[in-house]
Amino acid sequence: MTKLRVESFTLSLDGFAAGPDQSLENPLGIGGTALHGWAFPTRTFQTQLFGKEGGETGIDDDFAARGFHNVGAWIMGxxxxxxxxxxxxxxSWHGWWGDNPVYHKPVFVLTHHPRAPLVMEGGTTFHFITEGIHVALERAREAANSQDVRIGGGASTIRQYLQARLIDELHLAISPVLLGAGERLFEGIHLPDLGYSCIQHVASQRATHIVLSRT
Structure with a gap:
């Protein structure tokens, strides 16, 4: 069966996955963009997100690149x-990513309010799922065609899948940034009781990369 993975999900030193007060001007909340200072310079992000050549290689790029390997569909909140x-x-709202989003795969969006599928350039189609996390995962696995499913976020969506013991692997990047407020990823989560443990930790100059797996 395909794996359900979280990749390149960044936390601040004080445990926040995003800053407070998300808005059009601050899509990651106030101060949230600073979390991803490890990722933006990488060759993977420069090519996948910005359509540019070049970018840095090394530990950070290795972890960024693994997040796109063998991914056939995405889930997000x-x-x-x-x-x-x-x-x-x-x-009229088509997402943060312009006409050609970065996913290039089917994306299943959890919502309480129905909306028709949104077909974008580059192979991305957003499907809006009102029946909950299990239906979203079933639909995503069908669309992934034997590849893995990646959860893009946000923190609330990841918590729901963690509590259901459905996530097989999480790659977290701990960024040397303090936000002071925002949304905590592990609020109300007891990872050992859910069967998760750390199987890898690697430090770069800009982040500490943690991989958690469910036993």
């Missing part, structure tokens, strides 16, 4: 897709 709350006022 409504908040990661955009700042719109409640019923969709219209279908």
């Amino acid at each position: 409504r908040n990661m897709f955009g700042p719109v709350r409640g019923p969709w006022p219209d279908e």
